[in-house]
Amino acid sequence: MLHDDLSCPLLRARSVTKIYGDHVGCLGVSFDLWPGEVLAIVGESGSGKSTLLSCLSGAMEPSEGEVFYNADATGLTDLAGMPEPQLRALARTDWAFVHQNPRDGLRMSVSAGANIGERLMANGARHYSNIRTTAETWLEKVEIDTSRLDDLPETFSGGMQQRLQIARNLVTGPRLVFMDEPPGGLDVSVQARLLDLVRKLVADHELAVVIVTHDLAVARLLASRLMVMQAGRVVETGLADQVLDDPQAPYSQLLVSSVLQV
Amino acid sequence: MTAPIRVSDVTKKFTLHMQGGVELPVFDGVSMTVKAGQAIALTGPSGAGKSSLLRLLYGTYKADSGCIHIGHKDDAVDIVTASPRQILDVRRYSLGYVSQFLRVIPRVPTLEIVAEPMMQLGAAPEKARHRARELLKRLRIPENLWGLSPVTFSGGEQQRVNIARGLCPDYPVLLLDEPTASLDAENRGTVLELINEAREKGSAIVSIFHAKADRDIACTDEFDIQPFTGGVCG
Amino acid sequence: MKQQSSPTSRTDSPSYGFAYLNEQTKRMIRRALLKAVAVPGYQVPFASREMPMPYGWGTGGIQVTASILTPDDTLKVIDQGADDTTNAVSIRKFFRKTAGIQTTESTDEASIVQTRHRIPEQTLREDQILVYQVPIPEPLRFLEPRETETRKMHALEEYGLMHVKLYEDIARHGNIATTYAYPVHVHGRYVMDPSPTPKFDNPKMDKMPALQLFGAGREKRIYAIPPYTKVRSLDFDDHPFEVQKWDGACALCGETESFLDEVILDDQGGRMFCCSDSDHCGKRRETAGDSHAA
Numbered sequence: 001m002l003h004d005d006l007s008c009p010l011l012r013a014r015s016v017t018k019i020y021g022d023h024v025g026c027l028g029v030s031f032d033l034w035p036g037e038v039l040a041i042v043g044e045s046g047s048g049k050s051t052l053l054s055c056l057s058g059a060m061e062p063s064e065g066e067v068f069y070n071a072d073a074t075g076l077t078d079l080a081g082m083p084e085p086q087l088r089a090l091a092r093t094d095w096a097f098v099h100q101n102p103r104d105g106l107r108m109s110v111s112a113g114a115n116i117g118e119r120l121m122a123n124g125a126r127h128y129s130n131i132r133t134t135a136e137t138w139l140e141k142v143e144i145d146t147s148r149l150d151d152l153p154e155t156f157s158g159g160m161q162q163r164l165q166i167a168r169n170l171v172t173g174p175r176l177v178f179m180d181e182p183p184g185g186l187d188v189s190v191q192a193r194l195l196d197l198v199r200k201l202v203a204d205h206e207l208a209v210v211i212v213t214h215d216l217a218v219a220r221l222l223a224s225r226l227m228v229m230q231a232g233r234v235v236e237t238g239l240a241d242q243v244l245d246d247p248q249a250p251y252s253q254l255l256v257s258s259v260l261q262v
Numbered sequence: 263m264t265a266p267i268r269v270s271d272v273t274k275k276f277t278l279h280m281q282g283g284v285e286l287p288v289f290d291g292v293s294m295t296v297k298a299g300q301a302i303a304l305t306g307p308s309g310a311g312k313s314s315l316l317r318l319l320y321g322t323y324k325a326d327s328g329c330i331h332i333g334h335k336d337d338a339v340d341i342v343t344a345s346p347r348q349i350l351d352v353r354r355y356s357l358g359y360v361s362q363f364l365r366v367i368p369r370v371p372t373l374e375i376v377a378e379p380m381m382q383l384g385a386a387p388e389k390a391r392h393r394a395r396e397l398l399k400r401l402r403i404p405e406n407l408w409g410l411s412p413v414t415f416s417g418g419e420q421q422r423v424n425i426a427r428g429l430c431p432d433y434p435v436l437l438l439d440e441p442t443a444s445l446d447a448e449n450r451g452t453v454l455e456l457i458n459e460a461r462e463k464g465s466a467i468v469s470i471f472h473a474k475a476d477r478d479i480a481c482t483d484e485f486d487i488q489p490f491t492g493g494v495c496g
Numbered sequence: 497m498k499q500q501s502s503p504t505s506r507t508d509s510p511s512y513g514f515a516y517l518n519e520q521t522k523r524m525i526r527r528a529l530l531k532a533v534a535v536p537g538y539q540v541p542f543a544s545r546e547m548p549m550p551y552g553w554g555t556g557g558i559q560v561t562a563s564i565l566t567p568d569d570t571l572k573v574i575d576q577g578a579d580d581t582t583n584a585v586s587i588r589k590f591f592r593k594t595a596g597i598q599t600t601e602s603t604d605e606a607s608i609v610q611t612r613h614r615i616p617e618q619t620l621r622e623d624q625i626l627v628y629q630v631p632i633p634e635p636l637r638f639l640e641p642r643e644t645e646t647r648k649m650h651a652l653e654e655y656g657l658m659h660v661k662l663y664e665d666i667a668r669h670g671n672i673a674t675t676y677a678y679p680v681h682v683h684g685r686y687v688m689d690p691s692p693t694p695k696f697d698n699p700k701m702d703k704m705p706a707l708q709l710f711g712a713g714r715e716k717r718i719y720a721i722p723p724y725t726k727v728r729s730l731d732f733d734d735h736p737f738e739v740q741k742w743d744g745a746c747a748l749c750g751e752t753e754s755f756l757d758e759v760i761l762d763d764q765g766g767r768m769f770c771c772s773d774s775d776h777c778g779k780r781r782e783t784a785g786d787s788h789a790a
Contacts, residue, residue, distance in 0.1 A: 034347060085652045107639065110664045117663055122656025128666055128732040150667045192368035199367055203382070221367045225346050239321055239346045246323040250279035257280060 008070050009034050010176055010208045011056065015065035018051050024232040025051035028065070031227065031237065035175065038202055038209040040223035040240065042216060042255065048232035049212040050180055056210060057097055057178045058087050069176070092122050096169035098179040102161035105169070106153045112139065112164055113149040119172045138167040142197060159190030163197065170201060177201075179211040195222055216259050220244055228252045264331075264338060266356075266435045266466035267296035267319065272328030272342070274318060288314050292328070292490040298434070301457065301467035303481035306488040312470045313362075315487060316437045319468065320359045321349040332357055332435055333466075354382055358433035362440050364412060364420040372398070372415075372423055373408040380431045390430070397426040400452055417444050422453070429456055436460060438469035442476050454480045515562040515595040521545055525563035525718070529709060532720035537682030538650070539633050544716040548590075553583060554612055555713030557629030558590070561610045564625060564709070565591065570598040572606035577614035577755065577772030584612070603775050613676070615697040617754045617776040620706035622723060628691045630712035633719065635679045635689040655687045658730055666735055675740065681728045682721060696739045696755045701727040746771045749780035 009032035018025035026048035033039055041049045054060035056067055058079050068076035071090060079087065091097070099105035107115055116135035117125070125131050136146045142163035144156075153161050162182060169177070182194060199222060201207055213219055219226055219240060226243040228236040228251065236249040247253045274288040288311050296302050304312040317323040319330055321341045330341040334356040339348055353359075358379075366375050373394050380390035398408055401422040407415065412423045425441050438457065442450045457480040461467055468485075471477045477484065513519060521543075528542040547555040561571070571591055575584040579601040587610060588599040600606050603616040610627040620626060636646040639657050649657065658679050665673045672678075678695035682688050690701060691710060701708065701721060708721040721727060731737040745752045747768040754776060756769040771777035 032347075037347070037350075084648075088652060088654070107660070109639065110660060111667050113667055114660050114664045118656060118660050121659040121663065122654065124656075126659065126733050128663060128735050130734075131663065132667075189368075195367045196369045199370070203378070220365070224350050237346075238324070239349055241322045242324060242346075245317065246276075248277075248324065253279050 007034075008075060010070050011210070012068040012076055013056060013065070014068070016052065016055050016062045016067060017064040018048075018055055018060065019063045024048070026055065026229070027232045029227075029234055030065075031234075033176075033208050033210065035208050036202065036206045037225060038198075038211060038223045039225045039227060040219035041210065041212045041227045041229060042214060042219050043229035044214065044255075047229040049214075049229055051232075052229070053178055053180055053210065053212050057095065058082075058091065059097075092119055093172050094175050096166075096174040096177040098162075098165055098169055098177065098182050100181040102153070102158065102165045105165040106161060108153050111150045111152055112144070112156070115153060115164060115168045116171050118168065123172060134171060135167075138171050139164075142167045143193065159193070162190075162194060166194075166197065170205075173205065175206075175208060177207055177209045179209060179213075181213055182211070191218075198222060216244060216256065228255060264333065265295045265297045266333035267294070267468065268329070268331040268338070269294045269319070270329050270331075272318060272325045272330060274314070274323060274325050289318070289487075289490050292487070294485055296435075296466040296468055298464045298466050299461055300483060301461045301469065301481045302483045302485045303477040304468065304470050305477075305484050305486050306491065310488055311491045312487060313439055316359070316439050316468065316470065319437055320353070320357065354379075356433060357435045357437070358428045358431070359437045360425050360428035360439060360441050362421075362443065364424040366412060368413050369411050371409045372403065372412045375412065376423060376426045376430055379427060383431050385431075393430055394426065397430060397456075398423075400456070401426055402449060402452070418446070418449065421445060422449060425453055425456070429460060432460065432463055432465065434465055436465050436467045436469075438467065440470050440472060443472055450476065512594050514567070515565045515591060515597075516548075517545065517559065517562045521559075522563040525559055528718045529560065529563065529720060532709070532718050533707070533722050535686075536721055536725050537680075537686030537688040537719060539717040539719045541716055542718050544713045547713065549586075551714040552631060554587060554610070554629035556711030556715075556718075557610050557612070557627050557713075558587060558711075559713060560627050560709050560711035560718065561587075561591065561608060562595075564608065564627075565595055565597060567595070567597060569607045570600050570605055572600050572603060572609045572775075573611075574609065574614055574616070574773075574775075575612045577616075577757070578774040580774060601775055602779075603773075611693075613692050613694075614755070614772060615693060615700045617751075617771070617773045619700075620704060622705045624706040626704075626706050626708045628693070628708065628710045630689070630691040630710050630717070631714070632677075633689055633691075633710065633712040633715050633717040635677075635687055650686060653685070655681075655730075658687055659732070662730060662732065662735075666732070672731065672735060672737075678737075679730050681730060683725050683727075687730070688719060688721075694740065694755055695729065695737075698727070698729045698737070699739065703727075742769060744769050746777060746780075749777045749784065751777065751780060 011033040014030050016029040017027050029052055043049055055062045067079045069079060070076050113132060113135040116138050117131040120131050120134060136149060139146050139149060144160055144163060153164055156164060202209060223240040226240040227234050228243060230251045236243055236252045243252060244256055247256050270293045272292045273290050276286040278284045304315060306312055314323060318325050325342045328342060331338040332341055332352055334352045339352050341349060373391060376394035376398060377390040380393060381387055403419060403422055412420050421444055441453050454476060525542055528540045532540045545559060547558055549555060573584040573587045575581040591597055592599055603618045608625045608627060612629045634646055636649055636657055638661055640646050662672050676694050677689050677692045678698055680688050680690055680698060703724050705723050707723055710719045729737040742756045746756060748770045751771055754771045754773060757772045758767055758769055760767050
């Protein structure tokens with residue numbers, strides 16, 4: 001019906017399954033993600049959200065099923081069949097992974113500038129002043145005072161570290177961003193600032209985002225699509241407002257009715 | 263030219279799994295057609311499901327059966343069967359919706375919120391902001407508030423920001439849920455004027471107005487939903 | 497590297513193999529050395545032996561030297577450029593005792609030079625071998641402590657992290673403040689730690705006629721730079737690699753081009769600068785003395 005429906009998604013999951021011994025991480029998850037879309041994966045802790053995220057981002061190999069990525073617009077490539085150098089190159093250019101705990105995503109022993117510059121240098125940047133200028137620009141984008149450029153992340157607040165992590169990840173202009181509960185543990189105003197930042201980046205750069213969250217308010221404001229997980233399975237998927245306002249599955253209804261008004 | 267809104271035989275019920283699977287019928291066999299340049303007012307008693315019908319048209323509620331065709335890019339998309347991605351595309355280019363409540367990310371300035379839908383359509387940011395300023399001015403939002411987030415605005419101000427956002431691009435299809443509620447006479451007049459302008463430009467409009475006087479000004483036809491409802495609040 | 501199969505009459509202590517290590521061990525180390533020469537800059541794991549000295553005193557360098565030594569070799573050992581410091585003297589003595597070989601303080605006369613943290617000022621020749629004692633062979637360890645990860649980074653030539661360290665230097669000090677163990681790119685492939693030699697010596701490694709061998713005993717790694725191999729010090733386009741410079745000259749020989757050590761003379765703040773390479777300094781003074789005499 002739509003012309004661009006024939007176009008290629010950026011990320012495709014097909015029956016992604018991860019089994020830990022006799023415990024199910026996630027089971028038979030399938031979806032397509034296109035540029036400019038924000039897909040929120042919601043569900044209670046232990047529902048398999050983070051496991052799924054690891055499988056999607058190539059950090060973990062699924063027990064069954066495939067994850068495809070449209071690298072260099074050459075069509076969908078199975079991550080499992082991708083040589084490691086290419087996978088690692090993707091991870092530091094085309095992809096971003098924003099960890100729940102910024103300490104997992106930052107290099108704590110070097111300055112904010114070096115943190116932002118790392119991906120640039122990994123991709124061949126060899127001009128100090130240019131790297132520094134780019135780092136400064138990104139500090140501004142994530143609203144950290146540029147006077148903090150040479151400070152260690154250790155001296156930053158949790159919210160600043162989280163924003164620094166985002167800057168460090170987005171400096172190479174990735175096309176796909178994975179976020180694991182990014183606003184978790186942040187105070188409300190910092191969370192709002194982060195949401196605004198992500199919203200802007202999605203709008204300005206046509207990013208595709210997979211965000212794991214248990215905060216339905218975050219999901220409503222940020223996501224275009226929602227996937228509800230329970231015990232490793234996807235129980236419902238659809239437009240974010242549809243899933244939140246007219247949930248079909250019993251578990252989605254429970255989830256939506258369990259939170260304060262969002 | 264086919265009508266931008268064609269609803270045929272739509273049925274909707276809510277199944278409340280939390281309450282032992284109780285089923286609440288909302289609509290049974292609703293059909294309606296709205297042509298370009300036509301503005302239909304939904305009527306019926308309070309709680310009959312007027313807002314629910316708008317949400318069905320917008321895809322926020324999932325119809326159980328029937329078709330809801332919305333004109334989109336020289337074609338039509340059936341919202342009932344379309345994929346989320348298709349619906350998002352329809353919403354971006356063809357389908358505007360002004361709800362009763364403004365839901366925005368805190369901290370985003372009012373001007374950006376109003377201009378955003380137009381930018382998403384690919385308009386140059388300056389052009390979109392220009393249009394947004396125009397609308398905010400006409401809707402009497404003081405200029406010194408444009409740089410602030412509307413989260414802290416009064417109910418009436420938020421409502422007007424919401425309307426400005428919904429009317430900023432010229433959507434071929436517009437859904438308006440009580441756009442004049444909580445507005446004073448002056449602003450109400452402006453909103454009705456803006457709706458009329460949109461209709462004259464060729465938008466197909468479905469709206470809900472509490473006051474008959476407003477319906478008479480802004481709508482060309484009325485549509486009574488009562489015959490199709492299960493009598494349940496939506 | 498001539499094979500020496502049994503203890504010779506030239507060793508004082510017949511209970512040891514020639515040059516302390518047994519033949520199987522030397523063979524194993526030579527194999528590692530061959531691989532290291534074949535893949536310049538690549539760290540080859542080897543089964544480092546316990547040596548009769550503590551780690552950090554050159555157990556890696558000493559095993560490499562022991563494995564390449566022949567009875568006809570003349571060995572020079574320097575520690576920070578000097579032939580007369582404890583470590584250098586002990587190692588020379590060790591090989592005189594276990595291999596019965598000649599030792600020297602003259603760079604010119606040596607066929608093998610084992611060094612701790614300097615490269616002789618005098619240009620080495622094709623028939624000489626320079627053996628480095630290496631404490632930490634992994635240049636990436638500073639920012640990436642996982643050995644599994646650093647190996648992968650070497651394998652995939654992912655060396656961006658080295659520049660993160662240099663970036664950090666400039667950000668903190670205004671210039672690349674790494675003055676020793678300054679990372680180099682060998683033969684356009686592997687990034688290598690040149691051991692804690694001052695960066696002053698880095699240019700000497702480039703296209704050196706002599707074979708350069710590196711041994712890290714505690715870390716159990718051997719690597720090498722074959723003669724005439726391109727060795728480039730990492731830098732930024734706008735912060736090019738530079739060596740240290742001194743305002744003055746050597747107080748003893750007047751040299752202005754060599755690496756100078758600061759020597760504190762008294763507790764009144766008296767000090768002087770002199771060549772770190774004691775052989776180089778001595779030779780220059782001799783020559784100066786001769787010309788005076790003549």
